[in-house]
Amino acid sequence: MLAFAQKKSLPLGKTIPMNIEKDAVVGITYTLKEANSGDVVETVTEAQPFYFLFGFGNLLEEFEGNLQGKRSGDSFDFKLSPEQAYGPVDSTAIVDLPVSAFMIQGRFAEEYVKEGETIQMQDPDGNALPGKVLKRGLETVTIDFNHPMAGKHLHFAGTVVEVRSATEEELDHGHVHGPGGHHH
Numbered sequence: 620m621l622a623f624a625q626k627k628s629l630p631l632g633k634t635i636p637m638n639i640e641k642d643a644v645v646g647i648t649y650t651l652k653e654a655n656s657g658d659v660v661e662t663v664t665e666a667q668p669f670y671f672l673f674g675f676g677n678l679l680e681e682f683e684g685n686l687q688g689k690r691s692g693d694s695f696d697f698k699l700s701p702e703q704a705y706g707p708v709d710s711t712a713i714v715d716l717p718v719s720a721f722m723i724q725g726r727f728a729e730e731y732v733k734e735g736e737t738i739q740m741q742d743p744d745g746n747a748l749p750g751k752v753l754k755r756g757l758e759t760v761t762i763d764f765n766h767p768m769a770g771k772h773l774h775f776a777g778t779v780v781e782v783r784s785a786t787e788e789e790l791d792h793g794h795v796h797g798p799g800g801h802h803h
């Protein structure tokens with residue numbers, strides 16, 4: 620009877636706002652800055668919010684931890700250390716590769732292999748592996764295969780724009796469908 624009474628007392632057309640918890644589909648807008656320099660790394664606006672399935676290990680654990688319990692309309696503002704984010708810079712992931720690894724049809728691909736550019740390489744299994752060109756020498760090219768945000772302190776600030784229950788199908792697939800999600 621009590622539950623019935625509570626239901627009746629809710630204003631028509633209103634639903635109880637849902638908190639962010641496991642199996643929720645969450646939509647957010649945010650600005651990501653590199654915390655030390657203040658440089659803006661990424662901006663996600665209302666025009667195209669970022670949607671994800673909460674509690675499925677799809678995002679950084681500490682990122683999700685800072686959003687847990689929030690509701691649509693709530694804002695957030697938090698920082699993550701490299702250890703909480705993409706780890707420290709791994710010096711063994713910075714390697715010198717022979718110039719011969721960058722030949723296209725017998726010619727050095729200088730239009731792609733420029734200092735500061737990120738290029739798509741392949742590991743021995745054929746998986747795509749992005750690397751940043753640090754230095755082009757006469758015989759070798761120095762490539763940094765660290766995550767671009769390795770060693771950096773991250774500062775996220777934004778707003779939760781939607782929280783809803785995931786559908787059975789979304790839970791089954793482990794990702795969000797519809798606007799901002801997968802289309803298949």
Ligand code: ZN
Nearest residue numbers: 792794796801
């Ligand atoms: Zn799917």
